[in-house]
Amino acid sequence: MRKVVVVTGANSGIGLALCQRLLSQDDQIHLCLACRSMQRAEAARSALLSSHPSADVSIVQVDVGSIKSVLQGARILTQRYKQIDYLYLNAGIMPNPQVSLKAFVKGLFSRKVISMFATGEGLLTQKDSVTEDGLQKVFETNVFGHYILIKELEPLLCHNNNPSRLIWTSSSNARKSAFSLSDYQHRQGQESYSSSKYATDLLSVALNTHYNIKGLYSSVVCPGLVMTNLTYGILPSFFWTLIMPVMWLIRLFTNSFTISPHNGAEALVWLFNQKPESLDPLAKYHSCTSGLANSYVTPLKMDLDDTSSLSFYEKILDLEKQVRKRFVPGNC
Numbered sequence: 001m002r003k004v005v006v007v008t009g010a011n012s013g014i015g016l017a018l019c020q021r022l023l024s025q026d027d028q029i030h031l032c033l034a035c036r037s038m039q040r041a042e043a044a045r046s047a048l049l050s051s052h053p054s055a056d057v058s059i060v061q062v063d064v065g066s067i068k069s070v071l072q073g074a075r076i077l078t079q080r081y082k083q084i085d086y087l088y089l090n091a092g093i094m095p096n097p098q099v100s101l102k103a104f105v106k107g108l109f110s111r112k113v114i115s116m117f118a119t120g121e122g123l124l125t126q127k128d129s130v131t132e133d134g135l136q137k138v139f140e141t142n143v144f145g146h147y148i149l150i151k152e153l154e155p156l157l158c159h160n161n162n163p164s165r166l167i168w169t170s171s172s173n174a175r176k177s178a179f180s181l182s183d184y185q186h187r188q189g190q191e192s193y194s195s196s197k198y199a200t201d202l203l204s205v206a207l208n209t210h211y212n213i214k215g216l217y218s219s220v221v222c223p224g225l226v227m228t229n230l231t232y233g234i235l236p237s238f239f240w241t242l243i244m245p246v247m248w249l250i251r252l253f254t255n256s257f258t259i260s261p262h263n264g265a266e267a268l269v270w271l272f273n274q275k276p277e278s279l280d281p282l283a284k285y286h287s288c289t290s291g292l293a294n295s296y297v298t299p300l301k302m303d304l305d306d307t308s309s310l311s312f313y314e315k316i317l318d319l320e321k322q323v324r325k326r327f328v329p330g331n332c
């Protein structure tokens with residue numbers, strides 16, 4: 001039986017590089033690109049097929065920023081497959097990012113300079129908005145839409161005889177101080193991205209607590225700093241091109257400047273090959289690239305604990321109940 005691998009946000013950046021790398025490693029898998037734009041998904045499928053002509057690649061429309069679309073996409077996946085072996089929860093956004101030049105210059109002359117480059121801590125703010133579902137857009141896209149997708153696909157993911165895997169693209173930018181349990185959607189602040197990635201980490205831990213017994217395992221990854229549409233939205237592409245030599249130089253001091261989507265996907269591919277029971281649910285698996293451009297994976301303990309992850313999980317369960325009331329069959 002072919003292994004079924006579903007990847008959200010598969011049409012560009014890290015998601016697309018992951019698909020290329022998975023097919024290079026094993027062209028017997030069935031790959032399903034879960035994307036919000038069918039046109040961009042078709043283009044990605046064509047690109048994958050041109051480098052792997054015999055590959056088995058399908059597409060499904062899923063906009064993780066819309067509950068209606070997630071429910072429709074999950075329905076199609078349920079009709080199409082009996083089991084999903086790997087679900088990569090990779091789609092993500094950072095809308096309207098602003099870099100604080102003041103914080104950057106201050107950070108350059110502080111002892112935290114290396115960690116500033118690795119995590120972007122304190123450098124970025126975003127302007128979030130509210131979706132048609134009445135949820136914060138960054139939270140719904142990066143976290144909650146994916147959570148609903150998992151819940152809808154539960155029967156395809158929970159098999160004791162053959163464990164299935166959830167692999168989230170989190171970030172080193174996930175930060176406890178940007179997240180608050182009383183404002184877990186981050187309605188108030190301006191660090192919705194950091195908050196959503198911390199929420200991702202909490203959710204992954206809670207999912208392991210509840211679902212390992214049902215044969216479902218969750219892991220989180222940090223791909224490092226990667227040049228993708230997301231980073232070109234932070235600073236223009238000509239700027240990144242100009243400072244590329246500086247970035248290679250910075251690589252001598254931090255292994256987090258993976259730069260290419262191929263390198264950024266390192267930990268996502270590595271996890272594909274690991275036995276889930278051997279993984280640490282409290283670790284984040286970082287894609288790293290050395291000064292000599294060698295890629296490797298480093299697990300680092302996350303700044304969280306089981307109690308906070310379970311408290312967050314309760315909030316998510318409450319929100320799910322509220323949202324589902326609006327989407328009873330026949331209403332959507």
Ligand SMILES: NC(=O)C1=CN([C@@H]2O[C@H](COP(=O)(O)OP(=O)(O)OC[C@H]3O[C@@H](n4cnc5c(N)ncnc54)[C@H](OP(=O)(O)O)[C@@H]3O)[C@@H](O)[C@H]2O)C=CC1
Nearest residue numbers: 009012013014036063064065091092171225226228229230
């Ligand atoms: N680049 C980096 O340095 C880092 C990235 N990450 C994370 O990596 C992941 C991939 O991002 P990256 O490859 O960098 O950036 P890209 O913008 O290239 O990729 C993001 C992908 O997510 C998709 N997406 C966005 N919103 C939705 C939605 N509502 N429904 C479905 N798909 C959606 C995009 O689709 P579309 O083309 O239609 O917009 C695109 O395919 C994200 O979760 C990001 O937070 C984490 C750490 C660092």
Ligand SMILES: CC(C)CCC[C@@H](C)[C@H]1CC[C@H]2C3=C(CC[C@]12C)[C@@]1(C)CCC(=O)C[C@@H]1CC3
Nearest residue numbers: 099116117118119120123171172173225243246
């Ligand atoms: C000389 C240059 C390298 C200066 C660039 C400064 C900043 C714009 C960047 C330094 C660290 C970067 C970073 C991210 C965005 C750009 C920086 C802040 C991310 C936050 C992008 C998205 C993530 O998920 C994590 C990245 C961490 C590092």
